[in-house]
Amino acid sequence: MDAERKQVVIVGGGFGGLEAAKALDGVDAAVTLIDRANYHLFQPLLYQVAMAGLSPADIASPIRGILADEPNVRVVLGDVTRVDLESRRIFVGDEPVAYDWLVLAVGAQTSYFGHDAWEAHAPGLKHIEDALEIRRRVLLAFERAEREPDAHARRKLLTFIVIGGGPTGVELAGAIAELGHYVLGRDFRSIDPREAKVVLIEAGPRILPSFSTSLGQSAVEQLQELGAEVRTGLRVVDIDAAGVDLESASSADGEASKRERIDSATVVWAAGVKANGLAQKLGVPTDKQGRVIVEDDCSLPGTPEVFAIGDMARFEEKGNVLPGVSPVAMQQARYVGKIIRWEVESVGRPPREPFSYFDKGSMATIGRSRAIAEARGVKMRGFIAWLAWLFIHIWYLIGFRNRVAVLLTWAWSYLSYKRGARLITSTGWKPESKP
Amino acid sequence: MDAERKQVVIVGGGFGGLEAAKALDGVDAAVTLIDRANYHLFQPLLYQVAMAGLSPADIASPIRGILADEPNVRVVLGDVTRVDLESRRIFVGDEPVAYDWLVLAVGAQTSYFGHDAWEAHAPGLKHIEDALEIRRRVLLAFERAEREPDAHARRKLLTFIVIGGGPTGVELAGAIAELGHYVLGRDFRSIDPREAKVVLIEAGPRILPSFSTSLGQSAVEQLQELGAEVRTGLRVVDIDAAGVDLESASSADGEASKRERIDSATVVWAAGVKANGLAQKLGVPTDKQGRVIVEDDCSLPGTPEVFAIGDMARFEEKGNVLPGVSPVAMQQARYVGKIIRWEVESVGRPPREPFSYFDKGSMATIGRSRAIAEARGVKMRGFIAWLAWLFIHIWYLIGFRNRVAVLLTWAWSYLSYKRGARLITSTGWKPESKP
Numbered sequence: 001m002d003a004e005r006k007q008v009v010i011v012g013g014g015f016g017g018l019e020a021a022k023a024l025d026g027v028d029a030a031v032t033l034i035d036r037a038n039y040h041l042f043q044p045l046l047y048q049v050a051m052a053g054l055s056p057a058d059i060a061s062p063i064r065g066i067l068a069d070e071p072n073v074r075v076v077l078g079d080v081t082r083v084d085l086e087s088r089r090i091f092v093g094d095e096p097v098a099y100d101w102l103v104l105a106v107g108a109q110t111s112y113f114g115h116d117a118w119e120a121h122a123p124g125l126k127h128i129e130d131a132l133e134i135r136r137r138v139l140l141a142f143e144r145a146e147r148e149p150d151a152h153a154r155r156k157l158l159t160f161i162v163i164g165g166g167p168t169g170v171e172l173a174g175a176i177a178e179l180g181h182y183v184l185g186r187d188f189r190s191i192d193p194r195e196a197k198v199v200l201i202e203a204g205p206r207i208l209p210s211f212s213t214s215l216g217q218s219a220v221e222q223l224q225e226l227g228a229e230v231r232t233g234l235r236v237v238d239i240d241a242a243g244v245d246l247e248s249a250s251s252a253d254g255e256a257s258k259r260e261r262i263d264s265a266t267v268v269w270a271a272g273v274k275a276n277g278l279a280q281k282l283g284v285p286t287d288k289q290g291r292v293i294v295e296d297d298c299s300l301p302g303t304p305e306v307f308a309i310g311d312m313a314r315f316e317e318k319g320n321v322l323p324g325v326s327p328v329a330m331q332q333a334r335y336v337g338k339i340i341r342w343e344v345e346s347v348g349r350p351p352r353e354p355f356s357y358f359d360k361g362s363m364a365t366i367g368r369s370r371a372i373a374e375a376r377g378v379k380m381r382g383f384i385a386w387l388a389w390l391f392i393h394i395w396y397l398i399g400f401r402n403r404v405a406v407l408l409t410w411a412w413s414y415l416s417y418k419r420g421a422r423l424i425t426s427t428g429w430k431p432e433s434k435p
Numbered sequence: 436m437d438a439e440r441k442q443v444v445i446v447g448g449g450f451g452g453l454e455a456a457k458a459l460d461g462v463d464a465a466v467t468l469i470d471r472a473n474y475h476l477f478q479p480l481l482y483q484v485a486m487a488g489l490s491p492a493d494i495a496s497p498i499r500g501i502l503a504d505e506p507n508v509r510v511v512l513g514d515v516t517r518v519d520l521e522s523r524r525i526f527v528g529d530e531p532v533a534y535d536w537l538v539l540a541v542g543a544q545t546s547y548f549g550h551d552a553w554e555a556h557a558p559g560l561k562h563i564e565d566a567l568e569i570r571r572r573v574l575l576a577f578e579r580a581e582r583e584p585d586a587h588a589r590r591k592l593l594t595f596i597v598i599g600g601g602p603t604g605v606e607l608a609g610a611i612a613e614l615g616h617y618v619l620g621r622d623f624r625s626i627d628p629r630e631a632k633v634v635l636i637e638a639g640p641r642i643l644p645s646f647s648t649s650l651g652q653s654a655v656e657q658l659q660e661l662g663a664e665v666r667t668g669l670r671v672v673d674i675d676a677a678g679v680d681l682e683s684a685s686s687a688d689g690e691a692s693k694r695e696r697i698d699s700a701t702v703v704w705a706a707g708v709k710a711n712g713l714a715q716k717l718g719v720p721t722d723k724q725g726r727v728i729v730e731d732d733c734s735l736p737g738t739p740e741v742f743a744i745g746d747m748a749r750f751e752e753k754g755n756v757l758p759g760v761s762p763v764a765m766q767q768a769r770y771v772g773k774i775i776r777w778e779v780e781s782v783g784r785p786p787r788e789p790f791s792y793f794d795k796g797s798m799a800t801i802g803r804s805r806a807i808a809e810a811r812g813v814k815m816r817g818f819i820a821w822l823a824w825l826f827i828h829i830w831y832l833i834g835f836r837n838r839v840a841v842l843l844t845w846a847w848s849y850l851s852y853k854r855g856a857r858l859i860t861s862t863g864w865k866p867e868s869k870p
């Protein structure tokens with residue numbers, strides 16, 4: 001490395017880290033971006049890989065390729081094990097890397113709220129390997145049902161449970177229902193995949209609580225049109241290889257809670273995330289989800305040269321904690337990039353304006369041609385919301401080839417009701433291997 | 436299953452098995468196709484998955500989807516563990532399946548000629564998991580080289596050895612050379628991927644011995660243009676994690692053979708195949724490569740209702756053993772399908788004409804826009820051979836969506852020198868897990 005130049009280190013190649021690297025294009029400093037994976041993952045479409053609609057390469061782009069035109073940015077594939085705020089060094093494996101500014105953007109991971117044993121039976125959806133594992137389990141369940149003579153066992157194989165009624169859970173439930181009802185329809189001889197039962201479980205009183213009530217209700221109706229069941233007010237008590245134990249949330253009038261069991265061979269977890277483990281190792285205060293509590297300039301308390309952005313950070317603005325969505329990470333990245341550029345080019349450290357989030361709205365899709373969307377008071381549902389969703393997601397997909405490939409793949413599956421990526425492959429997925 | 440109807444069982448969803456199922460479309464019998472995978476793999480393009488040019492879904496199609504329009508064909512995902520020729524039953528796991536006619540088309544697997552320990556250091560290229568593992572190793576070698584300060588270690592990381600000078604070996608060597616020289620060119624900061632050294636090792640006196648001498652020489656020159664080295668007359672003595680030990684084949688004039696060592700972090704094995712293990716379990720004579728020696732009607736000796744076709748069978752025609760290529764398997768499948776159809780519809784067993792192979796020619800590709808092809812005396816080389824190769828391979832790719840997707844993906848990488856599928860993911864690959 002160039003000892004003369006200032007060093008900026010970015011950890012994480014997600015929406016935040018990548019946007020920070022781009023914001024530092026051409027700055028007179030050596031920028032190093034470090035990630036454990038060699039690709040940027042477009043997470044909003046990961047459920048499509050899980051549901052065999054897309055291939056991993058459609059939604060993932062090599063980070064080196066994305067940053068090839070920025071000669072001041074160096075990309076390192078490696079695992080950041082430790083940050084030494086005192087000596088201003090991070091460690092990639094055992095190798096120290098010095099920084100003048102550090103941008104941490106390591107994101108979040110699936111959280112089982114202390115029940116780590118559930119992971120083996122109910123994978124979450126954070127990595128490509130997760131998506132391929134969920135794909136494998138869902139497709140394999142149909143295959144096993146086709147060969148299963150016993151009616152009860154077949155029923156269990158054709159019951160799919162999605163836990164968590166946020167956008168990811170809704171997208172997964174809709175997509176599994178669609179897979180059974182439309183895609184696999186004619187492919188089997190002994191079973192009718194349309195008999196597949198999809199149950200979406202939410203502990204709270206309603207799904208999609210971040211949307212307005214009427215849109216949440218519309219999502220329920222759209223899920224029901226696809227044949228999925230929505231169950232709210234049910235808390236997960238246990239998950240094993242054969243199903244899920246549930247308990248009704250105790251009602252206000254002191255009614256005793258009821259236990260319930262749903263047999264299912266395939267359970268998917270979309271109920272919670274926590275910050276990546278690196279956040280815990282910084283020695284600064286974190287919240288219940290393990291997120292670093294940052295200042296109003298996204299920096300760590302008392303450490304103005306170190307920033308934490310995106311899902312790993314807890315940023316409070318006017319009493320609201322910003323949600324863990326990609327626009328927050330990207331806006332914070334551009335803000336932080338601007339600060340660093342300013343400080344590289346200045347003498348001393350000029351005063352910083354606080355970060356402010358501009359909320360463009362949010363959306364969730366429910367299978368083919370169904371969705372809800374809400375932006376600054378405007379509500380959309382059904383086909384028009386789905387078109388908006390499609391347009392925005394294709395637009396933000398990184399890499400020209402990916403956009404074209406994804407659009408064509410979707411056009412093909414939309415018109416033909418076929419899915420090319422319905423491959424059952426071994427995935428290298430191991431619960432304990434997860435970060 | 437329908438007890439009244441005659442039962443035809445096909446084992447294997449490769450070129451042979453699938454073509455046999457199609458040849459039996461509408462026949463008055465229940466046809467069951469059994470495969471361990473839920474997809475048909477277009478193996479001629481598997482090296483493109485290994486080299487990050489294509490995604491698995493581009494070259495693999497769900498078998499159920501391909502056969503959805505044939506209501507008399509039932510697809511079973513399962514592992515055939517045993518064949519009982521006496522009682523006319525096969526076993527899927529422990530479950531017996533009775534047949535009146537049986538078509539075995541289980542193909543071949545990588546052979547290390549008794550050196551199974553080499554597999555861990557030099558994966559072969561037969562399954563999707565193999566291809567993703569080779570992709571992972573090749574891309575990871577460049578990543579590690581980028582971070583490696585020691586010149587010798589960097590040299591080792593940037594040396595790639597392909598063992599076996601048949602079409603697969605030539606395709607892999609050409610593609611790795613191309614990856615280093617063109618695709619990754621601008622992506623790294625510390626290393627120049629153009630320094631990558633690719634060595635193709637062949638034990639025999641020349642590569643591509645199934646082609647004429649002049650085309651083999653042309654292939655050598657085309658490989659050299661891409662920067663790959665071709666070394667013939669070198670036998671592999673040992674493979675470990677750090678490289679390969681070689682011995683020059685002893686010369687005719689009794690000269691002592693010389694030992695040589697090439698350090699390399701990435702070795703790929705394309706030197707040999709043997710029949711799938713099921714061939715050994717039939718209790719009928721096999722050849723040195725474990726292939727079932729079949730009669731001139733592709734049936735097992737003394738068992739006219741059981742056929743073995745494709746790579747698992749040794750078929751001799753006029754003193755020549757037919758090669759292990761897909762046209763042989765497909766022509767045998769259509770021939771066997773015709774016999775079975777005839778016998779289902781006849782009373783008794785009419786006499787059979789012997790199978791005869793029509794050789795349409797063969798081709799091998801060497802990176803982008805280079806190839807050789809030979810068909811009935813006509814020889815092609817360079818760009819025109821590559822166009823012919825492209826046209827034929829796209830033509831035979833199963834599934835409209837795959838053809839369009841592959842063509843567009845290639846057009847994109849051809850024009851942009853970019854490869855979208857350059858993802859390093861864990862692959863679930865384990866040497867001992869292989870069949």
